[in-house]
Amino acid sequence: MKIVFHHNGVLPVLKYGGIERIIFWHMKELVKLGHKVVLIGNANSKVQELGIELITTTPEQDWTSLVPKDADIIHLFYNFTFPGDIPTINTIQGNGKIGELFTKNTVFVSKKHAAIHGSEQFIYNALDLEEYPFEMTKKNWDKFLFLAKASWRVKNLAHTVKACRSSKKHLQIAGGKWWGLSRYIHGFGMVGGDEKLNIIRSCDALLFPVRWHEPFGIAVIEAMSQGLPAIGSHYGSLPELISQEVGFIVKNYQELESVVKNPGKTFDPKIIRKYVEDNFAIRKHAESYLDLYEKVIKGTELNQKEPTYQFSVRAEELLPF
Numbered sequence: 001m002k003i004v005f006h007h008n009g010v011l012p013v014l015k016y017g018g019i020e021r022i023i024f025w026h027m028k029e030l031v032k033l034g035h036k037v038v039l040i041g042n043a044n045s046k047v048q049e050l051g052i053e054l055i056t057t058t059p060e061q062d063w064t065s066l067v068p069k070d071a072d073i074i075h076l077f078y079n080f081t082f083p084g085d086i087p088t089i090n091t092i093q094g095n096g097k098i099g100e101l102f103t104k105n106t107v108f109v110s111k112k113h114a115a116i117h118g119s120e121q122f123i124y125n126a127l128d129l130e131e132y133p134f135e136m137t138k139k140n141w142d143k144f145l146f147l148a149k150a151s152w153r154v155k156n157l158a159h160t161v162k163a164c165r166s167s168k169k170h171l172q173i174a175g176g177k178w179w180g181l182s183r184y185i186h187g188f189g190m191v192g193g194d195e196k197l198n199i200i201r202s203c204d205a206l207l208f209p210v211r212w213h214e215p216f217g218i219a220v221i222e223a224m225s226q227g228l229p230a231i232g233s234h235y236g237s238l239p240e241l242i243s244q245e246v247g248f249i250v251k252n253y254q255e256l257e258s259v260v261k262n263p264g265k266t267f268d269p270k271i272i273r274k275y276v277e278d279n280f281a282i283r284k285h286a287e288s289y290l291d292l293y294e295k296v297i298k299g300t301e302l303n304q305k306e307p308t309y310q311f312s313v314r315a316e317e318l319l320p321f
Contacts (some may be wrong), residue, residue, distance in 0.1 A: 001293060002036040004071045008059050011045040012013035015192030016233075018125075018218045019093045023077055025128040027052055029286035040066050073293050079103070087296045089289075092117075093125075094215060095315035101297030101308050104301040107292065109216040116213055119307040123292070125216045126285035127276065132283045134224040134273045137201050138297055141263060143170040145228065147196075147219035150176025150187070154212035156233070161185055161255045163207070171207070174199045200226045205247070205263075208232040209256050211318045217241060227269025231259050235319055246272045252321055 002131035005027060013020040017215055024047075027037045028271040031051040038045055040063045043056040059064045064083055067074060079102050082088040090106045095115055106122050108114035114122040143166055148155040150173055157178065162170040165184055173187040174196055188199060206212075206223035214236035221241065229246035239249055246267070250256045292302065309315070 001290070002038065002068065002070060002072045003163075003293065004040065004067055004074045006040045006057075006063050006074070006076060008042060008057075010042045011039065011047055013192070015190050015196075017257045019077055022093070022125055022218075025126070025282045026289070027284045027321075028128065030290075032056065033211060033286060033290070038068060038071070039097040047302045053252060073297055075289070075293075079106070081129045089292060089296055089302075091116060091123075092215075095213065096307075096309035098314065102302045105296055106305055106307050107156045107289075108307075110240055110242060112213065112237050114140060114307075115308040116310050118305075118310055119303050120242060121307075122300045123288045125218055125221070125223055125278060126280045127218075127225055127284045128278065128282045129225060132197065132222065133271055134199055135224060136269060136286060137228065137266075139204045139227075139269065141169075141204050143172065143203050143317075144260065145200060145209075146171055146173045146175065146243070147200070147206060147223060148175045150178060154210055155320060156211045156321065159209050159253050159256060159321060161264075163253070163260045167261045169260055172199050182267055198228070200228065203228060206230045206232075207218060207256070207260070208238065209250060209253075210235055210238070211321050212236065213319075214238055221276050224272050224276045227267075227272045229263075229267040229272060231256065235321060238318060245276075247274050262289045 007023055011102055012024045021257045028050055030037050032204050033218050038053045045054055048054050054090050056065050056148055057066055071086050074086055077091045079090055081103055090103050092106055092108055107123055108119055110122055114120055124166055146160050150157045165182055171185050174191050178185055178187045200223055205212050207229050208230055210233050216237050220230045224246060230242050232242050232249060234251050242249055
C-alpha cells in the first residue's frame with residue numbers, strides 16, 4: 001500500500017509536539033509493516049533514512065499537486081477535503097470549533113472524543129515504546145509530575161500546584177513555567193527526549209486534573225510507560241485511559257488533594273508498564289489504521305454523516321472542578 005502524509009513542520013520533533021510525534025511514529029511503523037510511505041513536508045525533516053520518501057514543500061505551495069498519482073490513500077492529521085479522487089482519511093487530535101464540520105472519513109482519538117463530535121469512529125493514540133525504555137525506580141508518593149502545556153488553563157496547573165503545596169509534596173512541571181515562589185514547585189520549561197524521560201522517572205505519579213473534555217492525553221500514557229500511576233479528572237477520554245489498577249479518577253479538587261496526601265493503595269509499576277504495552281503500542285495503532293485504509297480504499301465511508309462538534313460553547317470553556 002502507498003500511503004501519503006502531509007505535514008509542514010520538521011519531523012521528527014526534538015521537544016514539545018504531541019501530534020507531530022504520533023505522525024512520525026505512525027509513518028515509521030507503516031514502513032516496518034512493509035508499506036510505502038510518502039511525506040510531503042519540510043525539507044529539513046530527517047525521515048529518508050527510515051525508508052520514508054520525502055517530497056519537499058513549503059506552507060506557501062499547493063501540496064495537493066505533489067501527491068503521487070499512484071498513491072492508494074492520503075492520511076491527514078487536520079480537517080481538509082482533498083480535491084482529487086484519491087481516498088483520504090483525516091485524524092483529528094483536538095476538539096472542534098462550534099459548528100465545524102468534518103469529513104465523513106474522520107477518525108477521532110478516543111470514544112468520548114468521537115462522541116462529542118457525533119461519531120463512533122476512533123483509534124487511540126500510541127507510543128513508540130522504543131523511545132520509552134522502562135527503568136524500574138522506587139516510588140515514595142512525595143514527588144508528582146505535571147506534563148502538559150502549563151500556560152493552557154484547561155490543563156489546570158492551578159489546582160495541581162495548590163494540591164501539592166497544601167500537601168507539602170513536590171511537583172515537577174514539564175511543559176512550561178510556573179512563576180510563583182515555593183520550595184515544593186519546580187519548573188523545567190518545554191522539555192523533550194532524555195531530559196523529559198528522566199523527569200518522568202524521577203516522579204511517583206502524574207497529576208492530570210484537566211478542566212475540559214481531553215481528546216486523549218498523550219502525557220498519561222507517557223507517564224504510565226515509566227510505571228507511574230495517573231490521577232486524572234473525569235472529563236473526556238481520561239476514564240477510558242485510567243483504570244483502577246493504573247491510577248485514580250477524581251471529580252473535584254477535594255478528591256485530588258486527598259489522593260495526593262494519601263492514595264490509600266500502592267501500584268505495581270510493572271503492571272502499569274504492561275498496560276501501556278498491551279493497549280497503547282504504536283504497532284497496534286498502525287494495524288488499526290491499516291484496517292480503516294482498506295475500508296476507505298474500497299469506498300466505505302467511516303461516518304454516515306459529517307461529524308460536528310456537539311456543544312454550543314467553546315471546548316476551551318473551563319468545566320467545573
